[in-house]
Amino acid sequence: MSATSNEFFVGIKPIKYNPQASVDDLLVFKQYNQDEIILGKPMHEWLRFAVCYWHTFRGIGADMFGASTFDRPWDQSGNEMLIAKDRLRAAFEFFTKLGVKYFTFHDRDIAPEGETIEQTEKNLDEVIQLAKELQKQTGIKCLWGTANLFANPRYMNGAATNPDAHVFAYAAAQVKKAMEVTHELGGENYVFWGGREGYMSLLNTDVRKELDHLAAFLRMAVEHKKKIGFKGQLLIEPKPKEPTKHQYDYDAQTVMGFLNYYGLNKDFKLNIEPNHTTMAGHAYEHDVEMCSRYGMLGSIDSNTGDSSLGWDTDQFPMNLRDCAFVMKTVIAQGGLAPGGLNFDCKVRRESTNLQDMFIAHIGAMDCFALALRKMARLFDDKKYGILVQQRYASYNETDIGKKIEAGVATFEELHAFIKKNGEPAKTSGEQEKFEVIFNRYLD
Amino acid sequence: MSATSNEFFVGIKPIKYNPQASVDDLLVFKQYNQDEIILGKPMHEWLRFAVCYWHTFRGIGADMFGASTFDRPWDQSGNEMLIAKDRLRAAFEFFTKLGVKYFTFHDRDIAPEGETIEQTEKNLDEVIQLAKELQKQTGIKCLWGTANLFANPRYMNGAATNPDAHVFAYAAAQVKKAMEVTHELGGENYVFWGGREGYMSLLNTDVRKELDHLAAFLRMAVEHKKKIGFKGQLLIEPKPKEPTKHQYDYDAQTVMGFLNYYGLNKDFKLNIEPNHTTMAGHAYEHDVEMCSRYGMLGSIDSNTGDSSLGWDTDQFPMNLRDCAFVMKTVIAQGGLAPGGLNFDCKVRRESTNLQDMFIAHIGAMDCFALALRKMARLFDDKKYGILVQQRYASYNETDIGKKIEAGVATFEELHAFIKKNGEPAKTSGEQEKFEVIFNRYLD
Amino acid sequence: MSATSNEFFVGIKPIKYNPQASVDDLLVFKQYNQDEIILGKPMHEWLRFAVCYWHTFRGIGADMFGASTFDRPWDQSGNEMLIAKDRLRAAFEFFTKLGVKYFTFHDRDIAPEGETIEQTEKNLDEVIQLAKELQKQTGIKCLWGTANLFANPRYMNGAATNPDAHVFAYAAAQVKKAMEVTHELGGENYVFWGGREGYMSLLNTDVRKELDHLAAFLRMAVEHKKKIGFKGQLLIEPKPKEPTKHQYDYDAQTVMGFLNYYGLNKDFKLNIEPNHTTMAGHAYEHDVEMCSRYGMLGSIDSNTGDSSLGWDTDQFPMNLRDCAFVMKTVIAQGGLAPGGLNFDCKVRRESTNLQDMFIAHIGAMDCFALALRKMARLFDDKKYGILVQQRYASYNETDIGKKIEAGVATFEELHAFIKKNGEPAKTSGEQEKFEVIFNRYLD
Amino acid sequence: MSATSNEFFVGIKPIKYNPQASVDDLLVFKQYNQDEIILGKPMHEWLRFAVCYWHTFRGIGADMFGASTFDRPWDQSGNEMLIAKDRLRAAFEFFTKLGVKYFTFHDRDIAPEGETIEQTEKNLDEVIQLAKELQKQTGIKCLWGTANLFANPRYMNGAATNPDAHVFAYAAAQVKKAMEVTHELGGENYVFWGGREGYMSLLNTDVRKELDHLAAFLRMAVEHKKKIGFKGQLLIEPKPKEPTKHQYDYDAQTVMGFLNYYGLNKDFKLNIEPNHTTMAGHAYEHDVEMCSRYGMLGSIDSNTGDSSLGWDTDQFPMNLRDCAFVMKTVIAQGGLAPGGLNFDCKVRRESTNLQDMFIAHIGAMDCFALALRKMARLFDDKKYGILVQQRYASYNETDIGKKIEAGVATFEELHAFIKKNGEPAKTSGEQEKFEVIFNRYLD
Known part of the structure; x- marks a missing residue:
């Protein structure tokens, strides 16, 4: 398969809604019926699903104990830039066949880093042009972009919180460009996930200095947003730990506290990932509810972890109960736009079939669709809401x-x-x- | 309300099955239809629900940070033995109205301890006679009995694993009697939960000596069982921690290993409590499946914990997915008899209405009944089982x-x-x- | 032993410093030499130890699985108020023999609650008068007081965050009085620990409403403090969970964020308990360092948990490394005054000897004293501090x-x-x- | 730097013992004095330190969120086999300068895998010959070898527990060779760590079948050991989770139970890694003590985790208290031979200086040496041991x-x-x- 080919997911047709499909007819939605009206809006407006580029198109099936298991048809040509473009075409084919309307990306997963910043930006621009064309052809939109400030060794001790001002400057240069290309793709939001903004050991760290620098960095981002006329929502994504021992953006309330302290609360909302919430010791739905109630819920990375594991497993959300809790909050705040439900999920390293990518997304979309239906009934009925209110009647x-x-x-x-x-x-x-x-x- | 009264749960009628009941009609089963045939057996044979006496009739709504919140009509008369009997009558009224066929008990929660062992045994005998009468009147049976070897201060450093042989002897004397009264009530099993069999600190503990003593104790129990002609199944209930820092019966595999090492594996099976399983770091269904596959699953304490909390919350199981995993294993092994699904659960300390006791049990029974229906369909269909087998076809x-x-x-x-x-x-x-x-x- | 007796800890003499004491000579300090000058101040000024009244004089050796194991000589007389006074005399004997200069208390552990609020306040006033006399006799001071807003069933659904305004009012009435008696005893701080300010289930809770009420409550406290002329520092003590599933004052940063959001940051500092810090998923020293660096560290509840257990064990701090981390931060901020190191610790339920109370406190005091010495050397030497600074030189x-x-x-x-x-x-x-x-x- | 060079760690001299070295003189032992006699044996016989090859010479400073940060002089030549040999020479230089007497290795980290099994074995034989020469030159011995049955994609669903018999066969072929080369290097033990022997989901797994296969595999290993005349101790290393959701060799007691059940208990002992022990919810020293008391402690992977993190951090053990607990057990059982203390540890990804490799090992060796001294005093003194015995005197x-x-x-x-x-x-x-x-x- 290559850039000259027309199709990467050969034999897979656009996924249809068929509530009568048999239990093992897997390339079918049994619940997600995108245009069905629920509480006055079509399902797709409530759900605003996005496929994430990094896990789904850059994941290679490696973990800390093993090499890549995936063998993808778009990773075959020898040249990095050609692969980047093949991959992008494959992705748009996937988005289209799956029937999602949004994608999300990191600067570094969509285009390869070059030897110099000039080369890196050139690579990025070239791929972004292709992305714009594919967007135009397919109607697929960008939910949000972000900068990868954690994979390159230069960021090993942090990006905006690095002890070295030169690294801080590099991170700034990178975010500047990432915001610009997100703007160019019509991104509806821009996300900051503080991948290595945290500490590995308190013994060698001045936490206050690092947090002051982080705030300075975000202020520059707000300024730059204005300068380039980007109207999207800025979002911060909390995570308590991993890769660092302690991430500064620990959980929703820590981030909201930080934003208030440093006067940034008007400029940012939060992008909540439930797998991060549970890693912070909270219930799956806690952060979603907590920031929604303070008007700070901007978007959701709809995945799940495993409650018996202490790391980020980024699994596809397949648990109706969890999804229902999330949808209860989403309905209560009237929807997520301009945010959405981004599948920050990866198929397991052992799920090596191309089909597994579809099945996993379909399962998660069906799960959320069913959760939406069930919670719509709860809201429609009003009984539940009244019972809660009555507790506070005094x-x-x-x-x-x-x-x-x-x-x-x-x-x-x-x-x-x-x-x-x-x-x-x-x-x-x-x-x-x-x-x-x-x-x-x-x- | 007192012993002379006829009814403790005034105004509550026997709970009926009504699948059409409205969402807030709570004193009704919407799923549990006891005589409905599922995979060839009535629901009640698959589910074999039991109410536990300690939480449901001895729980007072206290926790480590607060005093009792419950105000029960059967705890009103001044005399301990009269209260014990009122409480027992209330319990049988509850079992009957709820429609469960079994109960479980500790020696010390059914009758009060006296000044001497003679007095204690006399108290127990007196209450047991009443229990037998009530069993005869109602048809309610005893799923299992057990001895409370953890609440009395004499057991603070362990019972069978106490550094003091005198305490070991006390525990033996107590279990002897508890086995005898369980036998008298027609108990179908007898359970050992090693409440304080573990250590608080390795610094003052000889773990090997203590485990050897535990094995010696269990061997005496096997002998005594034969002597009195008790035919019930002996069960060990694993728990990883709490009240001690480390419980010797950590989880299913630890217990199975212990039984094998000490030659006790033919004489015991396991009583698995999923809240203990998750406290041990496993998935909810792990221990149930693990010991079932080695022919060692005897019974289940069907409750749930909270995955974001590190202690035993003993909540009512209300999560369909969890219950379905359990029922999948139970169906696969053909049922649990002579074991059952014991509700080792307590209503929250804040759930102070008498009605809350019914609602909680109904919710859990409906949840398991629905799980049974769903998993019966999975077995009936065979597709799922075949997919698993095919993985091992080679x-x-x-x-x-x-x-x-x-x-x-x-x-x-x-x-x-x-x-x-x-x-x-x-x-x-x-x-x-x-x-x-x-x-x-x-x- | 009774109110007429002169001594409760018979045979125990004032604890002396003797660095040459043998390993098993336990009623001796081997490290804590109160008047020794360290970095320009006597040890006792750096350490400002306090004994807590609730664990040490109201703890009964009960846990969720067992009854009281302690048999204290001051709990013998039949009358509640006489016991309260005996207990207070015993406590002052203990403080004096141990050689600590401070104690801390809850309103409800120092004097029993009466039938009415009037009776309760009368009881409290009566015991407070005795406390004042004993303070005068011994020179022992009050580090802080607080109100117990969690043990009485009325607070089961929260105090300031209770859905019922009547309960909120009760909590306000109680804190009013507790602040007043703390003022009367010359308390140097007043602490708020939100024992049941949190939720058990998001399903029945309006978290935003509850947090708004909590802020309103604290504003009233600030006002009342001014009205009565109390100059002590107001402190909030974070805890992530237990007794509730989620406590609103989750950890240091959550509390700082809350205070900032609601405009209370000038009026409160934090009282950090490391056992709560570790329960929140952080390193032992994390919250201490984090709030110190924002000028918000007011006092410390110097205890420890057990990293393999998920609940609050309130053990005596006996780990040099942990204590050293804490003292590093305390030295860096120049001391804790008007706060201190309060031993919010309990001897294990199995530690039933009266002597165990002394040994536990001595062990913890020696551990902190040694930590102070070691960290003083680190500061004196300057090498370590310079290495950290150099990382940020750019x-x-x-x-x-x-x-x-x-x-x-x-x-x-x-x-x-x-x-x-x-x-x-x-x-x-x-x-x-x-x-x-x-x-x-x-x- | 290359194969033709004589030195990789330029400027670093053999590490000496100097108890008077200043605090920041880091390339010196302040505690480890290898020939000093402690309780009748030289320190090095009590401690039997080994450097592990995989972390220390194959670690590249990558994690799940970032690329390699290490830039090692022995990884520079273009050819895989030349690099393998340079790396081995660098390793022996490191062992020698550091002054450890043992190393440990996986088959796949010492020599690269080829296209075919024949090529792979040829590569391995070639590197093993060089290792033998270097052993002869330096006197460094092999503590143990093992096979990497987790990194290659073929093992993604398990090795001995793979659903595909063909993969089982591949694992057998690989272990056969790994045992043989370990034998050839004079390895004193051979280790089995079940890297992917476990499950990711119970839904697609037949746990009983997989465990039966694991036992069959180990029986073949015992047979093969006899056939080739290998006299080393076979060891199993427990781990509860990671990379799989549940590893079958969960902890010490699970493994001992498994060995007993399948009749393998005479042929295997355990290699305990404390970081795995804490991941299983136990205290650091629990598994070491537990298997020692059943005569099953064979060797120790002396590292540490981080109690606030839920994954395997493999940090260098720098906590005196933890090391003291381990040494207490090791002294009590009279030493670890033929096992040892293998540093299954990696310098942090951010510790990019070559010197950091030395500093980390020196710090850990000093920590264990000090722990040995302290615990030798405890044993010498006898007081502590007698106090424990007295508890069981009855x-x-x-x-x-x-x-x-x-x-x-x-x-x-x-x-x-x-x-x-x-x-x-x-x-x-x-x-x-x-x-x-x-x-x-x-x-």
Whole structure:
């Protein structure tokens, strides 16, 4: 297979919706029906799925204990730039056959780094031109771009938090260009994931200095965004650890705290990856909910980890319950646009068939589609939402509650209230009741 | 409410099956239809649910940070023995209204400890007589009994593994009686959970000596079982930690290894609690599957933990996916009898309504019933099982595979085979395909 | 032993410093020499040890699986208030014999709750008067007080974050009084630990509403502090989980972010407990260092957990390396005053001898004293500090570094710099070198 | 630098023992004095350090998020076999300068794999000849060899547990040769680490079949060992997870159980890696102690993990307390021979200086040497050992204890004993006392 060929996924036809398909008819959606209207919008607008370029087109099936297992038809020609272009064509074929409307990318996975920054930028520009053509042909859009500031050895001690100002400068130069090409592709967001912004050992690290530098870096990004007229949303993606022992962007609340402290909260939202959330010791849906409630949920890297493993497995989300929790929050905030559900997932190293790429994405899309249907029913029904509100009714309905809510109560007044009114009534939290009701919407 | 009263759960009627019940009609089964035939047996035979006495009737809603929150109508009379009997009557009312056929108990939660061992045994005998009467009246059976060898301060440094032989002797005296009363109630199994059989610190512990003593203790139990003519299955319940830092019965494989080493493997099977399995770092279903495949799965404490918490939360199992994994193994081994699915679960400390006890059990029973239905379909269909078998076909179908399977191959012969035949073909593990198919049976 | 007796710890004399004591002479300090001058201050000023009242005088040796094992001479008289006073006298005897200068307390562990809030406050006032007398007699001071807002069933669904405004009011009434009595005892700080400020399930919780209420509560506390003229430092103690599934004050950075967002950052500092830090997935010393570098480290609950357990074990800190990391940060910020090192630790449930209370505190105090000595040598020597600074030298010594540091660089300028200067040099992070040097100061 | 050169570590002289060296004089041992007699044996006999070939000479400073950072002088010539030989010469220079007496290796890291098995074995033989010459020149010995059955894509679904018999055969062919070359180098042990012997998903796995195959494989290895006259000890190295989700050789007790079940317990001992032990949820020293007490501790991969991280970090052991726990067990069993302390450790990816390799090993060797000294004092003194024994005295000194120990007591007899003797006395576990005493030996 090569650049001159027309097709990389030979024998695979565009994936169709067929709710009656048999259990082992795998190249079919049983749940995802993109134009079906759910709560007033087509499914695809609620779900805004994106395929990620790095795992799906640059993943080679290697891990820390083993070499590449994948043998992809687009990685065959000898020349790096030709391969880059073949790969891009294969990717657009994949996006199209799968029926997703978005993709996401790192600068370095879409085009190879050159000997010099000039050569690197030239390579990038050349591939970006092809991407624009393919976008025009297919209608596929860019959900977000980002810069890979972690793979090159120069970043081993951090990028914006590197002890060496020269490395900081290199990272700045790279992000500048990455923002520009994302803008060029019509990217709807731009993501910062602090791959090596963290520490390996507190013994050799000045954490405060490094965090101050990180803030300085992000301020420059905000400025540059304005300068180039990029209107996309800037996003930060939290992760607690890996590759470093401690990543500065630990979890949603740590990042929101950082943004507030350094005055960056108006300029950024968050891109939440549930596998990172669980690595931080939280429930799968915690960060999604937590930042949504503060108006800070921008986008989601919809994957899953494995709760018995301590590293980032980036698996395809196949658990209806988890996806339902996410969709509950997404529906509650009225959708994710301009963000989306990016599949930051990789097929297992052992899943070496080309078909496995399709099956994995289809399984995840069906899982989210079913979660959307189920949660739409929960919202439609209103019963569940009312039950939650009723728990807090005293803050709307009693004098003392209203004063607390308004911020005008004092300890003395509340003390007097208790002297007069004594013990509160005991009220069951009814957790199991909420679980059973939630399950009934899922069944 | 007291011993003279006829009803403790006033206003709650026997729980019925009604698949059309509305989402918030909670005192109803929507899935559990006890006499419905599934794969040739009624649901209740597959599921063999048991209510546990300790959490459900002795739980007081206390935790390490707070006092009791529960206010139960059967705990009102002043006298300990009267309360014990009221509580037992309440329990049988609960079992009956809920529609489970089994209960499980610790010696010390069914009757209070006295000043002396004689008094303690007298208390126990008195309550056991009432239990027998209530069993006769209701038809409720005893799935298993066990001795509480962890709550009394005398066991703080262990029971059978205590550094003091006098404590070992006390534990033996207690288990002797607990086995006898379990036998008297027609218990179908007897369980050993090594509550404090473990260490808090290696610095003050001789682990080998303690494990030798544990084995000696279990041998005496086997002997005593024969002596009294008890035909029930002896079971060991693994747990990795809590209350001790390290429990000797860490997980299924550790226990199976211990039983083999000390020659006890014919006399014991395992009672697996998934919350313990996940605390040991395994997937929810791991221990269930692992000991089933070695013919050692005797019974299940069907509860769940919380994957983001590091302690035993003993929550009601409400996750269809988890329950389906368990039922897959249970169906594969043809059922659990004489074991069952014991709800070693407690309503949350905040769930203070009497009704919460019913709702929690109903939710868990419905979850397992639905899991049974879904997995029955998977077995009925055969497609899934065949896909797994096909992965191992070479061991049945090729010469070299058959020799390996028969244990007659040698390194030299296999070396020669490779010299002749070279590299094996690459075969995808297709994990995502298996996940999607499994999901389709769940949807 | 009773209120009329003069001594509770019979046979135990004041603990002396004797560096030559034999290995098993345990009622002796081998390292802690309170008046020895280290880096210009006596040891006791660097260390400011406090004994905590709840674990050491209210702990009963119970856990979730077992009843009380402790049999304390001060818990013998029948009347609750007499016991409370005996216990307080025993405590002051303990503080004095041990040679610590501070204690910490919860309102509810120092005096029993009454039937009404009036009775409760009367009990508290009565015991506080005795405490003041004992303080005068002994010179022992109060490091901090706090309110127990988690043990009473009324707080089961939270205190300041309770869905019921009536409970919020109760918590306010209680904190009002607790702040007042802390002020009366000359407390140098006042601590908020959000025992049940968190959620058990996202399904029944409005997290945003609850956090807004928490902020409102803390604002009232700040106001009340001013009103009563209390000059002590207000402190928040983070914890990630337990008793709730998710505590809102997850870790240091989450709390700092919360304080900033709600405009409370000038009024509060943090009280860090390393056992909570490790439960949040961080290194032992992480939160201490992180909040120190933002000027937010107020005090430390100097205990340790067990890295293989997932719950709060509150063990005595006996690990030199951990204590050394903490003291490194404490020395770097010039000390902890008005905060201190509070032993939020409990002897193991199995450590039932009265002597064990002394041995545990002595072991921890010696461990910190040795850590102080070792880290003083590290600071004195300056070599280590210079090595860390040198890693960041480029930000002080190069033009581009100075501009970044000053916040005046732009992406365009840095891009131009890279075009001109190319790749940065590769610089080893030398983690192992830092570890070896640190070890050499510890040996 | 190349094969024609005489020296790779230019400017580094053999590392000497100098206890007076300054804190930042890093190419010096401050503790490890190889010929110093400790408890009757020279230090080097107690410690039997080995350098591992894979991390130290094949590690390239790559991780899952970044490319190689190391630039080694022995990896410069273009030809794979020439590089292999240069690398080996560099390794022997390193072993010699460092002053360790042993090395360990995988077949595939010492010589490159060829196109065919014939070519691969030829490559291996050629490098092994050079290794033998270098051994003769330097006196360096081989502690153990092993086969890499995880890196090549053919093993992605397992080696001995692969669903395909052809892959099983390939693994057998490879181990056959690896055992033979280990024998040729005078290896004192041969290790099996089940790199991919485990499962990624229970959904596509027949665990029983795979474990039966694993046992069959190991039986063939025992047979082959006899056939070739290899007298070294066979060892299995447990690991709980990574790269697979669940490794069959989970921890020490799982492996001991497996060996017993399949009748292999006489033929194998264990090689314990503490980083794996902590990943399995145990204390650092747990597996070492546990298998030592059953006579199954064969060797140790002396490294450390990071307790806040969930993956294998393979760091150099620099924590005195951890090393002391290990040495306590090693001294108690009289040494490790024919096993040793293999540094299965890698310098951090950021530690790019050649010197970092020396500093890391020196730091670890000093740490173990100091631990040996401290623990020798603990054994010499006898006080600690006696305190532990005294806890169990009742089993030697009372009638009932002796009967239990002898396995002749019955439940009935023990029941009668309790009726006669009543409650046991309460005995403090004194954990803190043991901790303080242990610390005093460490200080």
